[in-house]
Amino acid sequence: MRDHPISPVTELLQYRAIGVVRGVYRPESDDQLTRGVLIDSDGNELEAVVLGRMLTLMRRHLDMTAPHLWVVYPRCRESEQLHLQIAGIWEPSTLATAESSDAEATDAEGALDQLPEGDDFFSIRGELIFTKPEANELVVKVRQLPRADGFRPLPFKVQLTGELPLEHLRHFVSLDVRRQGQLLAVEAFEVIAPMPTRGGKGREGSRKGGARPRPAKT
Missing domain, CATH: 2.40.50.500 (NigD-like N-terminal OB domain)
Structure with missing residues (x-):
């Protein structure tokens, strides 16, 4: 078990x-x-x-x-x-x-x-697409795996409260989160890597041999 x-x-x-x-x-x-x-x-x-x-x-x-x-x-x-x-x-x-x-x-x-x-613990992993530290606001985009019937669900956005610096925008992040009423508040975060661009390069140059994003099962 x-x-x-x-x-x-x-x-x-x-x-x-x-x-x-x-x-x-x-x-x-x-x-x-x-x-x-x-x-x-x-x-x-x-x-x-x-x-x-x-x-x-x-x-x-x-x-x-x-x-x-x-x-x-x-x-x-x-x-x-x-x-x-x-x-x-x-x-x-x-x-x-x-x-x-x-x-x-x-x-x-x-x-x-x-x-x-x-209780009320959440794990959120995805791309940081918006952050406004002075307002305690951020948004993470989460991608989903295709379903068994071939349908590809659209990515969804999770709104959270917390402070993540602007320098981490467009990076893949891992967040430990706590629910507070109707809100999800960030308790800890880890910046994993810059997100690749359409040309296959991240913000810090080529990502040769780098890990590829893995969509969520949900």
Whole structure:
């Protein structure tokens, strides 16, 4: 069993936008389970949709009145309005309960369901296309892998708060991010490399033998 809901990075220029949010999912209606809101411990309501592979799990195995740690893909359709796609759940204690005695499972629950990064952690990797340090604003573009049917999803933009210097514009960056209400705030960043231009050159010259960007799976 994996020990973390966010997989390790396998390629230097690997795009992704993924995180975890703990809350209670409330669907729009009993007939419309795929759309609703995630309600966190502070009462914030985060607009959310459920991806198809999660529906059976939610219907058959989860107590929908209780909070869970959801694995989500963030989208920013409006300023200061976070939208989440629910792709999974991180709850190893559920498996532990099935495989262990009740006493053992109870002891394991607290440790198993906690992450070292804590709740509301996100990993954002992509091209820095906008940064305004004095206003605490930045935007990262994330590319997606083609789907099995050949459809190529368009890149999407993630709006964040934080300070990244202008000199890092058009560079591939890796961000550790924390959700704060409806906002995603940068806690730490790493500049990976300048982005290649159409002519195959980065801002610092030729990229012969360099790594190529790897789109996200989402």
